[in-house]
Amino acid sequence: AQLPNVAILATGGTIAGTASSSTQVTGYKAGDLAIQTLIDAVPAIKEFANVSGEQIVKISSNNMTDEVLLKLAKRCNELLADPKISGIVITHGTDTLEETAYFLNLTVKSKKPVVVVGAMRPATAISADGPMNLLNAVKLAADPNAQDRGVLIALNDQINAAREGTKTNTTNVDTFQAPTLGLLGVVAGGKNYFMRDTTMKHTHETEFDVSKLDKLPRVDIVYSHASDDSVLVDAAVAAGAKGIISAGSGNGSIHQDAEVGLANAVKKGVVVVRSSRTGSGIVTPAGADSDYGKAGFLDGYSLNPQKARLLLQLALTKTNDPKKIQEMFMKY
Ligand SMILES: NC(=O)CC[C@H](N)C(=O)O
Numbered sequence: 326a327q328l329p330n331v332a333i334l335a336t337g338g339t340i341a342g343t344a345s346s347s348t349q350v351t352g353y354k355a356g357d358l359a360i361q362t363l364i365d366a367v368p369a370i371k372e373f374a375n376v377s378g379e380q381i382v383k384i385s386s387n388n389m390t391d392e393v394l395l396k397l398a399k400r401c402n403e404l405l406a407d408p409k410i411s412g413i414v415i416t417h418g419t420d421t422l423e424e425t426a427y428f429l430n431l432t433v434k435s436k437k438p439v440v441v442v443g444a445m446r447p448a449t450a451i452s453a454d455g456p457m458n459l460l461n462a463v464k465l466a467a468d469p470n471a472q473d474r475g476v477l478i479a480l481n482d483q484i485n486a487a488r489e490g491t492k493t494n495t496t497n498v499d500t501f502q503a504p505t506l507g508l509l510g511v512v513a514g515g516k517n518y519f520m521r522d523t524t525m526k527h528t529h530e531t532e533f534d535v536s537k538l539d540k541l542p543r544v545d546i547v548y549s550h551a552s553d554d555s556v557l558v559d560a561a562v563a564a565g566a567k568g569i570i571s572a573g574s575g576n577g578s579i580h581q582d583a584e585v586g587l588a589n590a591v592k593k594g595v596v597v598v599r600s601s602r603t604g605s606g607i608v609t610p611a612g613a614d615s616d617y618g619k620a621g622f623l624d625g626y627s628l629n630p631q632k633a634r635l636l637l638q639l640a641l642t643k644t645n646d647p648k649k650i651q652e653m654f655m656k657y
Contacts, residue, residue, distance in 0.1 A: 329411035329467040331374040332404045334397060335360035336425075337384040338418025340455040342447030351496065353447040355385035355418055363416065366448070367456045374411070374467045386418025386425070386443075391541045391638070394425060398432040398535045405435035412438035412466030416459070419443040419492055419500060422478065426487035427632045430476040430527045431639055431657055432535045438471040439528075440479050441487070445498045454481065454498045461512050468517050474509065475527035484510040486523040488657075491604070491629055504605035505627055526656050533639045542641040544568035544634045547587075548602060549579055555586025562589075568596040568637040571622070572630035577601050577608035584620070591621040596641065596650055600625035600633045623651045 335341065337356025341363060344353035360378035370376055381400065382393055397415065404410050417425055426441040433439055442462035444455035462479045465471050476487035481498050489503035503509075510519035545561035549572060561569050569590055573579050577599035579587065587597050599622050601608050607627040611617035625633045636657055640650045 329374050330409050331376050331412050331414060331463050331466045332410055333360060333364065333376050333378045333414045333416065333463070334400060335363070335378060335380045335416045336382050336386065336389075336393070336397070336418070338386050338416060338422075338443050339447050340416050340418075340442065340444035340458065341383070342444075342449075344447050344449050347449060347451045350446050350450050353449070355447075356383045358448055359383075360416065363448070363455065363459060367460050369460055370463050373460075373464050376414075376463060384418070386421040389421045389425060392539075394428045395535055395538055395541070397425065398429055401429060401433045401439055402435070402536070405433065405437050405439075410437070412440065412471070414459070414462045414466045415439070415441045417441050417443050419445060419480070421631075423487070423491050423501075424631050424635060426476050426478050426490070428635050430487035431531050431533050431636065433476065433528045436473040436529060438466045438468065438474075439476045440466045440471070441476065442479050444480070445496065445500060464515075465512075465517055470519065471517060473528075474519070475523050475525075477509070479512070482512040483508050484512065484517065484519070488523055488525055488527070488628070488632065493604070505607070531657055532643060538642060541638040542567040544570060544637045544641070546570045546572055546630045546634055547583065548572040548630075549574045549583065551580075553580035554582040555589075558583060558586035558590060562593060562595055566595055567641050568598065570625070570630050570633045570637060571597060571599050572602040573599050573608070574602060576606070577611075577617075577625065579617075584616075587622065588620040594645070596623065596637060596645070596647060597621065598623045598625045598633055598637055598654065600628060600630045602630065604629065621647060623647060623654060626654050628654070
């Protein structure tokens with residue numbers, strides 16, 4: 326039988342990282358190795374798929390930009406329109422992997438699997454996790470049962486939804502978790518097992534079209550803390566932010582001295598969305614009669630601040646209507 330064709334788009338990260346010794350697992354050079362070197366390190370891939378590697382960038386993912394995100398989304402859409410391509414794997418640093426995965430979850434127009442993969446130990450380390458993660462990701466991208474589940478995050482034998490998975494540990498290989506909703510599935514005995522589906526709209530079901538975009542509106546995140554004030558909010562507005570995500574405390578609460586600045590931002594036409602710095606749970610709707618509702622703040626639902634930022638950027642390419650943007654936050 327003919328093997329499925331899987332395209333691999335490489336962006337760098339620890340999966341392509343090199344260190345001077347096999348015991349060095351921090352302070353290494355991320356994104357050093359080219360994609361063909363990573364593919365050649367896992368000859369077993371050839372048993373499951375024909376793969377082609379394409380180097381998009383070679384960066385540590387803390388340096389990811391809107392420009393690269395747009396380039397990746399456009400390239401995915403081009404490749405997935407080709408009937409010969411079964412799915413896509415994107416190799417990525419883990420630091421902002423969840424952001425790229427969620428951005429693609431909102432902008433890829435296909436039911437075919439798109440799998441974002443990384444590693445926590447550099448390619449040169451003892452028990453490097455990259456090779457097995459890459460093999461699992463290619464098999465997942467070639468798996469018909471992985472179709473129409475939204476973009477997937479696959480590391481450490483676990484499958485997460487792009488919207489829900491988040492990096493929870495600075496160094497451990499078991500870093501991607503979905504604290505509120507749990508895993509979509511697992512990889513065991515070389516097979517993919519799906520336990521549930523995400524309930525939110527994704528990929529071909531969204532209204533976002535990046536084909537004609539070459540930049541995204543500025544959206545900043547302000548992180549709440551004791552003794553907070555409006556200094557950073559005012560700075561965001563002065564820098565031209567069209568939206569601000571409040572990484573609030575608890576259930577999206579905001580220090581009264583920062584709230585003043587955010588309310589003023591709304592009066593100037595900036596869209597403000599409340600999210601939470603807690604890392605799990607939902608930010609419940611404040612209601613039109615509450616102080617937050619009266620100030621015009623929107624509710625971020627279960628998106629973490631970094632993902633809420635991406636949705637607000639895309640939302641602002643379609644509309645400035647707070648009501649419509651709130652609907653998007655409950656839908657995607
Ligand atoms: N484990 C990782 O991939 C983190 C390394 C690096 N900072 C990156 O995100 O690209």
